[in-house]
Amino acid sequence: MLQDITTPTLREARPCVLETPRLTLRPPVLADAAAIARIANDRRIAENTRRLPHPYSEVDAARFVRSLEQSAETVFLIAHLDAPIGMISINRPASGRAELGYWLGVDSWGRGFGTEAARAVIDDFFGGSEDNLLIGHARVSNPASRNVLEKCGFQWTGVELHRFEVIGSSAPVDAFRLTRGAWSSLKARANTGRR
Numbered sequence: 001m002l003q004d005i006t007t008p009t010l011r012e013a014r015p016c017v018l019e020t021p022r023l024t025l026r027p028p029v030l031a032d033a034a035a036i037a038r039i040a041n042d043r044r045i046a047e048n049t050r051r052l053p054h055p056y057s058e059v060d061a062a063r064f065v066r067s068l069e070q071s072a073e074t075v076f077l078i079a080h081l082d083a084p085i086g087m088i089s090i091n092r093p094a095s096g097r098a099e100l101g102y103w104l105g106v107d108s109w110g111r112g113f114g115t116e117a118a119r120a121v122i123d124d125f126f127g128g129s130e131d132n133l134l135i136g137h138a139r140v141s142n143p144a145s146r147n148v149l150e151k152c153g154f155q156w157t158g159v160e161l162h163r164f165e166v167i168g169s170s171a172p173v174d175a176f177r178l179t180r181g182a183w184s185s186l187k188a189r190a191n192t193g194r195r
């Protein structure tokens with residue numbers, strides 16, 4: 001009987017693996033914990049992310065992966081040539097706007113991977129939800145992250161103070177927003193070869 005068949009929600013029905021020219025983005029599993037800890041255990045990453053502790057152990061990584069079952073955050077492990085190189089997520093707090101966050105292992109910085117992963121996740125976000133807005137933040141001392149956001153079409157909205165666990169205090173961050181309309185325009189321009 002048709003009425004007995006549970007219809008998956010749009011979110012459940014969407015593929016949870018994203019492919020880009022160089023990267024595979026997939027849900028992290030417990031078997032990734034050692035690799036995640038190895039690349040995340042670097043103060044240069046922790047100082048630019050609000051919640052990543054330092055030092056960061058395999059136990060921390062395993063706890064994080066387990067927590068995702070109950071989480072409002074959609075997290076992808078970023079893999080290059082089958083090896084984990086970082087994480088990227090969309091957090092959807094119960095009250096508040098969806099927010100993009102990411103980090104890469106230091107050995108993978110400066111090769112365009114951050115922008116490539118962010119574009120894939122943003123495309124999946126707008127393609128798979130009714131949301132019209134995505135926000136992002138970067139410490140004012142973090143030009144790489146600001147550049148990732150700007151290359152993805154985010155617009156600067158001001159400076160805010162956010163707490164960073166690893167420094168034990170608040171720090172100024174640049175706040176950004178990306179509307180569905182701005183993302184569509186950016187994609188349309190890319191498709192016609194204009195940047």
Ligand SMILES: CC(C)(COP(=O)(O)OP(=O)(O)OC[C@H]1O[C@@H](n2cnc3c(N)ncnc32)[C@H](O)[C@@H]1OP(=O)(O)O)[C@@H](O)C(=O)NCCC(=O)NCCS
Pocket residue numbers: 044045048049101102103104105108109110111112113114115116137138139142143144145147148151
């Ligand atoms: C932010 C982060 C993910 C950037 O990833 P990445 O792969 O190195 O970024 P990209 O290579 O895509 O670079 C994006 C742009 O920033 C530029 N850029 C990269 N590093 C830079 C730096 N240190 N200073 C200034 N510009 C920089 C790149 O040249 C590129 O611009 P271009 O294409 O015009 O040349 C990475 O630096 C990181 O993980 N940092 C620590 C954690 C973090 O900051 N997370 C974000 C929290 S908001």
